[in-house]
Amino acid sequence: MAEGKIKEEKIRVVMSILGLDQHDLALRFVSYLLRDAGMEIVYLGCLQTVEATVNAAAQEDADVIGLSCHSWEYIHYIPQLLALLRDRKLDIPVIVGGGILTEQDEAQLKEMGVSGVFRGGATAEEIIKHIEQAAEPKRLARE
Amino acid sequence: MQIVEREDRFETSSGISLKRVYTREDIGDMVAEQDLGEPGCYPFTRGAHPDMYRERNWIIRVLCGESSPRETNKRLKLLTSAGQTAVDVIGDTPTLANLDSDHPLAAATMGTQGVPLCCLQDYLEMLDGIPIGKISVSFSVPYAFAIAGLACVARENGIPLGELRGSTVLAPLYGDDCSYATHQPIGMRIRLATDTIEFGTWQMPKYRPFLEDTYYISEAALTPVEEVTLGLIEARLLITEAMKRGLDIDEFAPRIAILVNVGMDFFEEIAKIRALRRIWARMMKDEYQAKNPRSWRAAITVHTSGLSLTAKGPINNVTRGAYEALAAILAGCQAMEISCFDEPIRTPSPEAAVVALRTQQIIAYESGVIKVVDPLGGSYFVEALTNELEMRILEAVKEIELRGNACELSEKGYFHAIFENATKRYQEAVSTGRKKIVKVNTLCNPSEEDSLLKESVETKVEVNQEQIEKIKELKAKRNKIDVKQALNEVYERTQNRSANLIPVIMEALDKGLTMGEITGAIRLSYGVAFDHFEMVKRPF
Numbered sequence: 001m002a003e004g005k006i007k008e009e010k011i012r013v014v015m016s017i018l019g020l021d022q023h024d025l026a027l028r029f030v031s032y033l034l035r036d037a038g039m040e041i042v043y044l045g046c047l048q049t050v051e052a053t054v055n056a057a058a059q060e061d062a063d064v065i066g067l068s069c070h071s072w073e074y075i076h077y078i079p080q081l082l083a084l085l086r087d088r089k090l091d092i093p094v095i096v097g098g099g100i101l102t103e104q105d106e107a108q109l110k111e112m113g114v115s116g117v118f119r120g121g122a123t124a125e126e127i128i129k130h131i132e133q134a135a136e137p138k139r140l141a142r143e
Numbered sequence: 144m145q146i147v148e149r150e151d152r153f154e155t156s157s158g159i160s161l162k163r164v165y166t167r168e169d170i171g172d173m174v175a176e177q178d179l180g181e182p183g184c185y186p187f188t189r190g191a192h193p194d195m196y197r198e199r200n201w202i203i204r205v206l207c208g209e210s211s212p213r214e215t216n217k218r219l220k221l222l223t224s225a226g227q228t229a230v231d232v233i234g235d236t237p238t239l240a241n242l243d244s245d246h247p248l249a250a251a252t253m254g255t256q257g258v259p260l261c262c263l264q265d266y267l268e269m270l271d272g273i274p275i276g277k278i279s280v281s282f283s284v285p286y287a288f289a290i291a292g293l294a295c296v297a298r299e300n301g302i303p304l305g306e307l308r309g310s311t312v313l314a315p316l317y318g319d320d321c322s323y324a325t326h327q328p329i330g331m332r333i334r335l336a337t338d339t340i341e342f343g344t345w346q347m348p349k350y351r352p353f354l355e356d357t358y359y360i361s362e363a364a365l366t367p368v369e370e371v372t373l374g375l376i377e378a379r380l381l382i383t384e385a386m387k388r389g390l391d392i393d394e395f396a397p398r399i400a401i402l403v404n405v406g407m408d409f410f411e412e413i414a415k416i417r418a419l420r421r422i423w424a425r426m427m428k429d430e431y432q433a434k435n436p437r438s439w440r441a442a443i444t445v446h447t448s449g450l451s452l453t454a455k456g457p458i459n460n461v462t463r464g465a466y467e468a469l470a471a472i473l474a475g476c477q478a479m480e481i482s483c484f485d486e487p488i489r490t491p492s493p494e495a496a497v498v499a500l501r502t503q504q505i506i507a508y509e510s511g512v513i514k515v516v517d518p519l520g521g522s523y524f525v526e527a528l529t530n531e532l533e534m535r536i537l538e539a540v541k542e543i544e545l546r547g548n549a550c551e552l553s554e555k556g557y558f559h560a561i562f563e564n565a566t567k568r569y570q571e572a573v574s575t576g577r578k579k580i581v582k583v584n585t586l587c588n589p590s591e592e593d594s595l596l597k598e599s600v601e602t603k604v605e606v607n608q609e610q611i612e613k614i615k616e617l618k619a620k621r622n623k624i625d626v627k628q629a630l631n632e633v634y635e636r637t638q639n640r641s642a643n644l645i646p647v648i649m650e651a652l653d654k655g656l657t658m659g660e661i662t663g664a665i666r667l668s669y670g671v672a673f674d675h676f677e678m679v680k681r682p683f
Contacts, residue, residue: 020236022324024322025364028570046322075251075603100454100489102488119454121455
């Protein structure tokens, strides 16, 4: 039963860029991709704070938080975001994408607790598949 | 084996359908004397100067800015010693948003994507020992502050303002829609841009205070037709504003320059630049009634496309940059920067900056392409494409201007929608593989070259804490009452809407005020918060 219902309901993804970086092309690019794959996008865009992103994810009952980074500001903000999610007992997987991310960055982010990291050259299929899997526990719990 | 599908339709990135081969018939309507002319002569299709690179090379430079003004100064000197013939700097993310280095939001990013320039001391440190009276200094920094900062440095060093050369990028209309939001009311942005033009025209006759920038907007994946169309819309708006101030077109038009993007569509980019020169010449002569031939002649400067570069296999970006640079030279540009091979990941490492410089030098000194002026002139294909682009651009400009005033269109989100559509279109083209990019959607198998240059590409620049401390100390040292008085004066003088704000900003910088504070006082006069993010309280 639960499974049938899950399939009907769209996966909800909050899309955000933290800090001052305003290069939002990739965020828009991926948002279109996810929307075309049948997901619901809560598009916050750039110039977001950690608090605003977490608040939006809580209010919108998001299944996933998607962050895009084109600058190294993520090094500063992502630990804060993960900590705030923990403090507020919000079990929302965080995925991070960005051409600037290296293999080493990917390992560090995953170590911190980021669910998925997508570097330059990641395919649409990889991103969509990961989000579908990452969103599943929360969606099952909701039923 | 990896197989790449053959194209089944052939068209340019603007969607212009291409024939198998071009013949005389494709340029049948063209009248060479009227439409081409001689190089250096109206309508300048064939180039801005009669002898072009035989007489002198284009200005060879690399966009630069990192960590702190002092570190950037070292980089500028490194590049100058490697043969750079001018200086070109870009502000860091806080600077581009008119925020000081000690703004709370700057803490995570200050100096990592450009140079922080928020007070006079920053400008002095960055330009220390740079012969600004002899070589040109160009800025991708908030325009009113860039011109004021440079003028203050010149004054400190006893260099007459009339000797200064270089340019200041103006981006009042589209910045807020294209990754460079300042959150200033449009009226304030237009005024500061017009003030920059007016001040430069009166005080700095060798300087180019009006650099129309279509580069950054086209990085939203605009087509070349859209890029030039929107550039012309903004330039025409600013020309009208400058003329409203009482400036004669021939007083300021000779010092206008246009910064365009050059991406990977080789012939279309060449045709775009040639078409732009012809459109500009006719527009200046016929519509604005300019009499001085120098007003008709568009000075074109090029920044090669960052969007065309890939994070995967960064060494291949050297090749992309070289083709794009070659297109810019075959089109006859006056200055150029190549987006460096590490651009998808970081602001240029010293190695990448020098390679970008060398690429230009190899074209200049080894390739031989500079020996003949407009070597592609008369090519059936290039001329036909130039004509087609010209027609499409003129139609698009007319269509937009019929919709109404550009500032109002901006506020209604009309341009924002154009940028959104462009991104969506690009995403579809890349996702479906219609637009092929090696290592992104074509020939993607991992290979040896993927890790070449990895070290310089992946080295991170850290936030320079000393710079933040420097600004905090500088602010703390000042007399609070004097600061209040000075800011109040900026506010009062801004209230007079016919005053030029550049001398006001220069005086304020001289008194030790910062960009964030001066901008805040101007913002208050325009009825918006001192700090857009409301994290810094107004100090007066």
